[in-house]
Amino acid sequence: MKRLERTFTSLKENGRKAIVPYIMGGDGGLECLSDRLIKLEKWGATAIEVGVPFSDPVADGPTIQKAGIRALENGTTLKAIIHELEKARDTITIPLILMTYMNPIYSYGIDQFTVDIQNAGVDGCIIPDLPLEEEEIVAPQLTKAGIELIRLVTPTTTLERIKTISSRGKGFLYAVTVKGITGTRSNYDQSLNEFLQTVKEVSSIPVLAGFGISKGAQMKELAALCDGVIIGSKVVELFEKNDLKELETLISVFRQESKIM
Numbered sequence: 001m002k003r004l005e006r007t008f009t010s011l012k013e014n015g016r017k018a019i020v021p022y023i024m025g026g027d028g029g030l031e032c033l034s035d036r037l038i039k040l041e042k043w044g045a046t047a048i049e050v051g052v053p054f055s056d057p058v059a060d061g062p063t064i065q066k067a068g069i070r071a072l073e074n075g076t077t078l079k080a081i082i083h084e085l086e087k088a089r090d091t092i093t094i095p096l097i098l099m100t101y102m103n104p105i106y107s108y109g110i111d112q113f114t115v116d117i118q119n120a121g122v123d124g125c126i127i128p129d130l131p132l133e134e135e136e137i138v139a140p141q142l143t144k145a146g147i148e149l150i151r152l153v154t155p156t157t158t159l160e161r162i163k164t165i166s167s168r169g170k171g172f173l174y175a176v177t178v179k180g181i182t183g184t185r186s187n188y189d190q191s192l193n194e195f196l197q198t199v200k201e202v203s204s205i206p207v208l209a210g211f212g213i214s215k216g217a218q219m220k221e222l223a224a225l226c227d228g229v230i231i232g233s234k235v236v237e238l239f240e241k242n243d244l245k246e247l248e249t250l251i252s253v254f255r256q257e258s259k260i261m
């Protein structure tokens, strides 16, 4: 069984929910990357999503965009991130998910990209601008390399499409909670509960909710409706402010409380 599948199986057996923090690779300098991964694992992250900075990040809100700009200004490249992940893999035991738009993969070369991330021990890939209909350009290579393509569904995705999407792959389904971009939010649309319940009913693989989540109460509320949560902007913001205490509390409290949800 692959690392992602194994992780979710054991989570389920232990009656726990997943917490997946997102960080921008190269934000704060590439040398911070493995240190941040180690900290997040120690505090209780289930898996970690590592973003690749890109000049046209169409799904990213202001916080992640700014982190991307900082990382690009540091000279961060996809190659350098993969290299850091490969080094960190000796220490990190939880699944690592690489989040990148299609363009950097194209310019890297799809085959080389697959080989390199496989060697680096990457477990999954999120490619937000790769629609289902275009997947064939990269999905077969990833599957062959044992890397899960993590697909997204949103509140505008039709039921039929959710079914199709969830029937592909074995990692998890990323349920985007909003009709919009990443970034913390204080309120959700009322229809969100229904959306998550529908995705949960239809999906044969774990469902994680992401976009806009930043507070303990939100995390608990949403995790109760699915298999866990993904937190991006808040994590990026706390690392940027170097407020490690608050970040540790956010993750470790959720982890403790998620046992009884």
Ligand SMILES: O=P(O)(O)OC[C@@H](O)[C@@H](O)c1c[nH]c2ccccc12
Pocket (backbone or CB within 6 Å): 022, 049, 051, 059, 060, 064, 099, 126, 128, 181, 182, 183, 184, 210, 211, 212, 213, 230, 231, 232, 233, 234
């Ligand atoms: O930042 P938020 O609102 O907590 O959302 C998670 C998100 O940042 C992370 O998963 C992500 C960053 N960029 C993306 C682009 C598409 C999908 C997902 C992402």
